[in-house]
Amino acid sequence: MKSDKxxxxxxxxxxxxxxxxxxxxxxxxxKAIFFVADLGADQDQRRRFSEALNLLYPNPLLQTEIxxxxxxxxxxxxxxxxxxxxxxxxxxxxxxxxxHPVLPSILQRIWDDVGKDSKLYLILSGSLVSFMEREIxxxxxxxxxRRTGQLLLNPLPLYALKGFFPAYSPEDRISTYAILGGVxxxxxxxxxxxxxxxxxxxxxxxxxAFLHDEVRFILMEELRDPKHYLSILQSIAFGNTRMNDIVQxxxxxxxPVSKYLSVLQDLRLIxxxxxxxxxxxxxxxxxxYRPSDHFFRFWFRFILPYKSRLVEGxxxxxxxxxxxxxxxxxxxxxxxxxxxxxxxxxxxxxKIKLTYDSAxxxxxxxxxxxxxxxxxxHPIFAAxxxxxxxxxxxxxxxxxxxxxxxxAPGGRVADLRLGLFSRSGFTKEVEILGKRGEVDLIDxxxxxxxxx
Numbered sequence: 001m002k003s004d005k006x007x008x009x010x011x012x013x014x015x016x017x018x019x020x021x022x023x024x025x026x027x028x029x030x031k032a033i034f035f036v037a038d039l040g041a042d043q044d045q046r047r048r049f050s051e052a053l054n055l056l057y058p059n060p061l062l063q064t065e066i067x068x069x070x071x072x073x074x075x076x077x078x079x080x081x082x083x084x085x086x087x088x089x090x091x092x093x094x095x096x097x098x099x100h101p102v103l104p105s106i107l108q109r110i111w112d113d114v115g116k117d118s119k120l121y122l123i124l125s126g127s128l129v130s131f132m133e134r135e136i137x138x139x140x141x142x143x144x145x146r147r148t149g150q151l152l153l154n155p156l157p158l159y160a161l162k163g164f165f166p167a168y169s170p171e172d173r174i175s176t177y178a179i180l181g182g183v184x185x186x187x188x189x190x191x192x193x194x195x196x197x198x199x200x201x202x203x204x205x206x207x208x209a210f211l212h213d214e215v216r217f218i219l220m221e222e223l224r225d226p227k228h229y230l231s232i233l234q235s236i237a238f239g240n241t242r243m244n245d246i247v248q249x250x251x252x253x254x255x256p257v258s259k260y261l262s263v264l265q266d267l268r269l270i271x272x273x274x275x276x277x278x279x280x281x282x283x284x285x286x287x288x289y290r291p292s293d294h295f296f297r298f299w300f301r302f303i304l305p306y307k308s309r310l311v312e313g314x315x316x317x318x319x320x321x322x323x324x325x326x327x328x329x330x331x332x333x334x335x336x337x338x339x340x341x342x343x344x345x346x347x348x349x350x351k352i353k354l355t356y357d358s359a360x361x362x363x364x365x366x367x368x369x370x371x372x373x374x375x376x377x378h379p380i381f382a383a384x385x386x387x388x389x390x391x392x393x394x395x396x397x398x399x400x401x402x403x404x405x406x407x408a409p410g411g412r413v414a415d416l417r418l419g420l421f422s423r424s425g426f427t428k429e430v431e432i433l434g435k436r437g438e439v440d441l442i443d444x445x446x447x448x449x450x451x452x
Contacts, residue, residue, distance in 0.1 A: 004085055004119045008111065008146050011125040012132035013153030014268045014293075015218055016185035019125050022153070023089050031056060032087035033077075037095035039221075045099055049073060070103055074110050081120035093124040094131045104135065108142035116146075128222070130266030155182030158341045165192035170445040171423060172196050174338060174387075178331040179204075181294035186211060197324060204303065205315035212310075215299040222267055228252065230304070232260050233291070236270060237300035241288035261289060269293050276360040276372040277379055277407065286363070294334060301330065332387035336361055336370040339385040339421045339444070343371065346447055352440060354381055354417070367403050371421070379407060383419030383440070392422040394429045397439060 013019055024034065035052045037045055046067035053073070054062040057080055061068060068076075080086050090096065097103050107115075115122070126132045129152075135141050137150060161173045164187045168176065175196060180186040189211055190199040204211045219226040228250075235249040246261075247254050264270045271292040274284040281287075291297035303310065306318050340359045346352040356373035362382070363369070373381035382404045386392050397420060404416050419440035420426065426434065426441055434441035 006081075006111075006116050006118050007121045007148045008115075008143070009121075009123045010132065010136055010147050010150040011123055011153070012129055012136075012151075013127070014129060014155075014183075015127040015222070016183050016214075017127075017153045017155065018184045019127070019153055020091055021184075023091070023123065023125065027087055027089070030087055032089060033057075034089045035091065037090065037092040037099075039095055040099065042099040043067065045096055046070065046073065053077070070100060071106050071110065074107060075114070078110065078115050078118045078120055081118035082114075083119075085119045085121060087121045087123075089123040089125065091125045092127060093136070094126045094128040097131075097135065105142040108146065111143075111146055128266075129268050156184060156187070157182060157345070158338060159345055161187070164188070165190070167192040168196070174335075174423075174444065175327060175331050177338065178294055178334050179298045183293075183295065186214075186295055197319060200323060201315050201319050204298075205310055205319060207311050211295070212303070215296055215303075223263070228256070228260055229264060232257065232264065233269065233296060234300045234304060236289050236291060237297050241290060243289075246289070269296055273360065275362045275364065276358065276374050277362055277377075279377055297334070298330070328387060328389075335387040335421075335423075336385045339371050339383070339442075342421065342442065342444055342447055343373065343381075343383075343419075346442065351447065352419075352442075356380060362407055364406065367406055369400065369403050369407060371419070372407070378409065379416060381417045381419060381440075382407065383421055383442075385421040387423050389424055391425045391427045392420050392430060393427040394433075396420065397430060397433070 011019055011023065020036065027034075033053055033056055035049050040048075043066070046069070050062040050067045050073065053076075059076070061076075067073070077086060077088055124136060126136070136143055137147065138144060158174065158177050160182060161168075161177055165173055165176060176190060176199075179200070180190065189203045189209070194202065203209050206212060216226070216230075219229055223229055231250045231252070232246060235246050238249075240246050240249045243254065243257065243261075247257050250257065261270065261272075265272060269292060270289050272287045273290050274281045274287050278284045278286065291300075302318070302323050306314070306322065310318060343352065343354075343359060347354050347356075354373065356375045359371060359373040359381075361368065361370060362372040362379070369382050370385040371381075371383040372379050382400065384392075384396055384400050386396065397418070400418055400420070404418065408416050417440060418438075419442060420430065421442045421444060423444060425443050425445075430439070430441065433439050
């Protein structure tokens with residue numbers, strides 16, 4: 001902002017991640033044109049854009065019944081930017097491109113012609129991550145190579161929840177994270193003045209609450225025909241993670257299912273996971289599908305199946321009979337993913353001395369290890385992640401050693417560091433081995449999660 005040179009910045013991230021709020025706060029003290037596109041027709045988009053522009057830079061041409069074409073509007077803004085710093089933010093840019101597909105080409109031509117030599121600060125933002133990466137940042141995009149900066153906004157990490165819920169215990173923060181994930185718009189719905197069950201009942205199960213129908217609204221906004229996607233997402237949420245299982249559960253043909261899965265991956269709602277040690281993940285036949293959004297998983301597991309009963313006011317019964325008895329198991333199903341974050345944070349803080357390239361689960365046949373860190377092509381760290389109310393005992397460690405021998409090249413477990421992540425600490429026997437340096441012990445209640 002201190003420079004007057006032309007800037008073209010791309011900001012993107014999934015819906016509700018906080019892009020719009022971030023941009024508004026970043027430029028709240030500036031004279032900035034802020035335009036949020038929608039799914040309207042092109043002429044309606046241009047009319048609203050002209051109105052937003054006219055508020056800060058009045059011009060009779062912007063008040064006409066039929067708004068000027070995009071090229072005229074953009075050239076007018078750049079003309080303004082020749083004299084002074086002009087800040088233009090075009091939010092949900094993919095919607096503009098949907099109503100006027102040649103807009104990126106128009107913008108590229110104008111940018112090359114006069115924009116790059118102006119004082120224009122242009123920000124293009126969008127929630128369709130795959131579109132932004134392919135059509136705006138991709139090498140086939142008309143705007144490729146023009147950007148001066150880009151920012152991908154990801155969900156907040158687990159450790160950010162301490163700022164949202166300082167009064168919660170580390171265990172409750174982890175359970176909250178398993179339910180809501182790191183999406184700011186979801187996190188602000190809960191309050192640590194209420195217990196976790198009270199928050200679930202009030203802010204999710206209540207039919208009038210923001211979160212109650214949030215998933216359905218997002219799918220209706222992003223997809224033309226959401227019913228098939230709803231079926232697939234519910235299937236995955238109930239543990240059908242392989243292609244054949246999803247096909248059988250949904251009753252759809254394999255071809256359409258493959259297409260729908262690809263779209264859901266583009267929307268960052270699911271992810272295709274392969275064993276951490278696979279050298280060519282994109283070619284692996286061991287891929288399974290998991291929800292990449294925690295709240296979507298919760299919604300499809302506990303809200304959609306009981307929708308009619310919730311509308312009739314059965315929230316308390318659903319909470320007591322369906323959700324709370326299964327909440328530990330629900331959290332445990334994503335505890336391995338949460339431990340990947342804990343490992344990354346612990347390494348960053350210097351609490352675990354480890355250098356690795358990637359981390360995730362490993363499986364082969366019926367054998368599975370919750371967390372494996374890989375450097376290059378070699379596994380260097382293997383751990384079990386136990387969300388249990390019992391301390392982790394020596395039996396878990398011995399079983400980890402056995403499975404690690406199956407995974408490690410030549411069965412050389414000595415080349416692997418072993419670890420145990422626990423919600424409830426460890427038995428004395430395991431603690432002794434931890435003090436000897438034979439295993440890394442990570443009590444998730446103590447690693448950066450406790451209250452100061």
